[in-house]
Amino acid sequence: MKKQLVISSLFILVVAAFLLTRLGPSVAPDFPRNTTLSGAPEVIIDIPAGFAGSAIAKLLFDNGVVKSSEAFFRVAVGDKRSEKIAPGNHRLTKEISAQQALEQLLDPERIPNLVRVYEGNWRSEIAKALVKYGFSASEVSSGLAKAELPEGFREIEGLLFPAQYSFPEGTTALEAVQAMVDRFTQEPVAKELLSGTQRFNSSELLTIASIIQAEGEKKDFAKVSRVIYNRLSIGMPLQMDSTVHFVQKLRGQIFLSSRSTLTNSPYNTYKRYGLPPGPICSPGADAITAALEPAAGDWLYFITVAPGDTRFTKSIDEFNSWKAIYVKNRKAGVFG
Numbered sequence: 001m002k003k004q005l006v007i008s009s010l011f012i013l014v015v016a017a018f019l020l021t022r023l024g025p026s027v028a029p030d031f032p033r034n035t036t037l038s039g040a041p042e043v044i045i046d047i048p049a050g051f052a053g054s055a056i057a058k059l060l061f062d063n064g065v066v067k068s069s070e071a072f073f074r075v076a077v078g079d080k081r082s083e084k085i086a087p088g089n090h091r092l093t094k095e096i097s098a099q100q101a102l103e104q105l106l107d108p109e110r111i112p113n114l115v116r117v118y119e120g121n122w123r124s125e126i127a128k129a130l131v132k133y134g135f136s137a138s139e140v141s142s143g144l145a146k147a148e149l150p151e152g153f154r155e156i157e158g159l160l161f162p163a164q165y166s167f168p169e170g171t172t173a174l175e176a177v178q179a180m181v182d183r184f185t186q187e188p189v190a191k192e193l194l195s196g197t198q199r200f201n202s203s204e205l206l207t208i209a210s211i212i213q214a215e216g217e218k219k220d221f222a223k224v225s226r227v228i229y230n231r232l233s234i235g236m237p238l239q240m241d242s243t244v245h246f247v248q249k250l251r252g253q254i255f256l257s258s259r260s261t262l263t264n265s266p267y268n269t270y271k272r273y274g275l276p277p278g279p280i281c282s283p284g285a286d287a288i289t290a291a292l293e294p295a296a297g298d299w300l301y302f303i304t305v306a307p308g309d310t311r312f313t314k315s316i317d318e319f320n321s322w323k324a325i326y327v328k329n330r331k332a333g334v335f336g
Contacts, residue, residue, distance in 0.1 A: 030097055031066065031097050040094065041095075042091055043092055045060070045090050046088065047105075047168070050087075053082060056072070060072050063092075065092045065096060066098050067095075071098040072101055075102050079102060087167065087168050088165075088166030089113070089166065090111055090166075091111075091112065113133055115176070117129070117180060119286075120284075121160070123282075130176060130177070135176065139174075144156055147177045152196075152201055152202045153203055157278055158207070158278065158281065159184050160181065163180075165179060189289050190285075193288055203278065205292065206288075207280070209287045209288045210282070211240055212225050212290050213283035214242035215242050216302075220310050221289075222295035223299065224302060225293075227302055246267055248260065297312065300314050301316065303323055304326065306335075
């Protein structure tokens with residue numbers, strides 16, 4: 001059975017909200033907000049995958065966290081964040097208000113053995129995180145190979161959605177990996193990507209999103225996207241450093257040597273035209289959105305001349321003048 005990340009059914013919450021509105025705002029027994037949590041007794045609660053808000057409320061009440069299940073259920077219904085409660089173990093303070101219980105359930109610091117997938121992570125980095133979590137390397141390798149992928153995808157790179165994961169006891173590595181893929185398919189903007197466009201299929205769009213994620217800051221994503229589209233439109237090689245860094249497994253590099261641009265790989269966008277054969281990392285929702293909605297502009301070049309200062313232009317001469325500034329700043333140690 002697949003482990004679902006979002007355990008509070010939106011349908012159940014909508015129906016519950018309707019019923020609460022009809023029945024009236026009766027007061028449910030609730031502990032006052034605890035302002036002295038330091039040293040207070042705590043309990044570890046394992047929330048199974050698929051538990052709805054009412055089931056979580058009962059679990060909290062049975063373990064002495066909240067004064068009544070109704071109090072927590074009403075808080076959960078009124079707070080959309082409750083849909084993001086993750087399955088697995090949570091460390092909670094006993095005898096706290098329903099609102100505090102929700103806050104603690106959403107606090108990643110209170111989830112033991114949390115697996116964090118960061119925006120821009122490679123599959124290899126996510127595999128290491130799963131091994132650190134407690135799965136064996138062979139189990140993780142098998143899970144990555146056997147996970148069910150969305151239609152149109154043959155490789156799992158890019159489909160392990162950036163998020164924080166906690167898994168119930170007994171979860172297999174395959175189920176953990178599948179949960180990450182399923183989290184991708186549940187993301188609203190990813191659903192749009194999976195439909196493709198007239199020009200690009202879903203795999204190609206995810207590849208574009210992954211390059212955007214690796215190349216730019218969030219504020220520049222839409223512009224980077226436009227540069228990619230513009231270069232593809234005129235048959236210009238993408239010449240993206242990030243695709244070569246992906247092959248070389250170099251993280252945090254701002255410099256790409258001339259020798260590296262000669263690397264013999266289908267992911268080397270200096271030697272090969274068009275998109276690389278697949279995604280180069282796991283993009284987040286913002287990068288995916290930028291891939292679907294590039295900014296308007298005629299830019300063909302961009303360069304980060306200093307941290308936080310990325311410039312875009314259509315002119316190769318202007319680009320070269322900015323490149324000189326970049327080189328000067330890099331040699332001066334501006335990039336750290």
